[in-house]
Amino acid sequence: MKALTRNQELVLDVLQRSARQMSAYDILDKLRPEGLKAPLQVYRALEKLMEIQLVHKLESLNAFVSCNHKSCHGSDMTAFTICQDCGAVNEFSADGVAALLKRQSVGEGFKIYQTAIEIKGTCARCM
């Protein structure tokens, strides 16, 4: 487990402090005071952070969240609920779903590398 570089630390830190998902440009704006200037600096850090599963991308929102969910590091399965009213995103453990998907995809001769499950709807608070 390699140490993070400065830019990676900065990006991760911003994401961890944020209550919400952030776009790459949201992150960039937060980090301008630290000297970051170009989107690529953020995107590159995000790429690495996703590689080591400290950050996930919400594909349907083009946004990023940090992941403290220990069980998820080393897993290739992430699942999120996204509330369409309040915007709250919640990562939840989907082990049963993961197992089922794996079985099914093996049945179809497909080798899973990474899975994104994004569920849009209404959260308990907003109902």
Next chain:
Amino acid sequence: MKALTRNQELVLDVLQRSARQMSAYDILDKLRPEGLKAPLQVYRALEKLMEIQLVHKLESLNAFVSCNHKSCHGSDMTAFTICQDCGAVNEFSADGVAALLKRQSVGEGFKIYQTAIEIKGTCARCM
């Protein structure tokens, strides 16, 4: 079930003829000969077509596919495998997964509106 408008027909037709997923701009380029000029014409058609589930968006690719999968109209659950080698996309039926997700999310007090499951990996052909 309302009839489709001209633009919606055109967009759906292009997608159905295509062996692959297409970006909105891919579609636009195919339809320039029919007189379409602006991205919005395509995006608006796509929006409607997705609403009535004749088209799905692959969130992780920012691309669109048509859906002939009868069982899926009226469902709020779509699942895709995406081969990272050849790019082939396959929609598969994930009823079991859907049921499981529904049970689990209900447990967490979340009301599902729409779910995207996108699995990246290697297809049988490419293994």
Next chain:
DNA sequence: TATGTAATGTTATAATATAACAAACTGAGT
């Protein structure tokens, strides 16, 4: 025909993401 809803066309612009290339840093092996 009046009326409301939906769809259209158009221009402009916002938001998201990557290409290309030179330079600096890092770590392992010698």
Next chain:
DNA sequence: ACTCAGTTTGTTATATTATAACATTACATA
């Protein structure tokens, strides 16, 4: 310490994806 390979960085420019705003037209139906 030296060097080599690999990674990370900084930077400018550009590609790709998506929406805003607004005037206009089509269309069903009461």
